Amino acid sequence: MRPDGSVGIRNTLLILSGTIYANSTAERVADSIEGAVAITHPLGRCQVRPDLRTTFHTLVGTGKNPNVGGVIVIDHFREEGCTAEEIAHEIQKTGKPVEIVNIRHSNGAIEATAQALRKAMNMKRELSSLTREPVDVSKLLFGLNCGTSDTTSGLGSNPALGHCSDRIVNQGGRSILAEVTELMGAEDHIRDRAVTAAVGDDVVAAIDGFEQRALASGEDIRGSQPTGDNIMGGLSSIEEKSLGAYQKSGSAPINGLIDYGEQPTDDSGLYIMYTPGHGSESITGIAAAGAQVLVFSTGGGHVINHPIMPTIRITSNVNSFEAMEDTMELDLSDIFNGDLSLQDAGDQIYDEVMETCNGKLTKAEILQEHTGFAIHRTGVSI
Incomplete structure (x- = not known):
């Protein structure tokens, strides 16, 4: 349990880089501290203001995620609108411990590394005294995503994942469905499930708005989606x-549209987040909103894993599971030979989610795959 009443399924010490120039220092510190994870990125400087705000809110949301027990924010100098002090101030509102190290103010990277190591060591000792407690499933914010989809995705693993999501929502939990670019064509279904007509209109407008953003850049989504691997997998x-992607959402009421990285309300149900179809950008937004765990459904196989949000990979394509077994948790291909119903497959996913929440490590966690952090941006660098 965290001081603000949220619940983490991990107790990670986060070494958070505030800007690209602090990345190496953050990585050196995390490499030297047991159980620490560095989050690095190429942003935080020379961005147009809307993108800088997105970077700031994403870094803050990542630090606020209940899987994070404490945070060391490392800054290079001072980028107004995204300073270590500003990031730490917002994260501290959760009540968790937060420390700051500034490379320039510490007289360079070596001294900054030493300072951050001492702070991290002491914080890790503090976090190690925390113990797990039983909590209700209603405390869970559940992430839904898919990638490298093929014909098996929409018929097998995605609807099974929808059943798992419904089980969580039926117990008072919440789910986030992202990737609005991959909801084009599902607008009527979304309107039917929205809790109000206004919510349905908001989501449909977001889908259209993303397409218009792409068109304004000279790119037609309908010419680049489905992707090459989707086409190879049989999607037309x-x-x-x-x-097919929409099947992940199950049948729960759609409570509202939320912005990239925005935390949903406490009302149980499904929320749709405004993210692109890019897998790492999408799951980064979901984690920044506070989701503790995510299931990633894939047709062709995947290695994706968010650094602080355990990412369970599932497939109903037996060939993909056999090829990618090292980083895949569940093979649901028996759906297609009649030995496994969609509901039973969904129950298998649910059981895997509960075990992961209770401490079971995903394969990608064990392998320290941190391939799933990328902040969405819309503008040019300046």
Whole structure:
């Protein structure tokens, strides 16, 4: 349990880089501290203001995620609108311990590394005294995502994942469905499930708005989606891909549209987040909103894993599971030979989620795969 009443399924010490120039120092510190994870990125400087705000809110949300027990924020100098002090101030509102190290003010990277190591060591000792407690499933914010989709995704692993999501929501939990670019063609279904007509209109407008953003850049989504691997997997159009991806959402009421990295309300149900289809950018937004665990459904196989949010990878393509077994948790391909119903497959996913929440490590966690952190941006560098 965290001081603000949220619940983490991990107790990670986060070494958070505030800007690209602090990345190496953050990585050196994390490499030297047991159980620490560095989050690095190429942003935090020379961004147009809307993108800098997105970077700031994403870093803050990542630090606020209940899987994080404490945070060391490392800064290079001072970028107004995204300083270590500003990031730490917002994270401290959760009540968790937060420390700051500034490389320039510490007289260079070596001294900054030494300072951060001492702070991290002492914070890790403090975190190690925390113990697990039984909590209700209603405390869970559950992430839904998919990637490298094929014909098996929309018919097998995605609807099974939807059943798992429904079980969590039925117990008072919440789920986040992202990737609005991959909801093109599912608009009528979304309107039917929205809790109000206004919510349905908001989501449909977001889908159209993302397409208009792409068109303004000279890119037609309908020409680049489905992707090459989707086409190889048998998907013929963005509408077919979208209707398959939509199956992840189950049947729970759609409570609202939330912005990238925005925390949803406490009301149980499904929330749709405004993210692109890019897997790492999408799951980064979900983690910044506070999700403790995410299931990633894939047709062709995947290694994706968010650094602080355990990412369970599932497939119903037996060939993909056999090829990618080192980083895949569940093979649900028996759906297609009649030995496994969609509901039973969903129950298998649910059981895996509960075990992961209770401490079971995913394969990607064990392998320290940190491939799933990328902050969404819309503008040019300046």
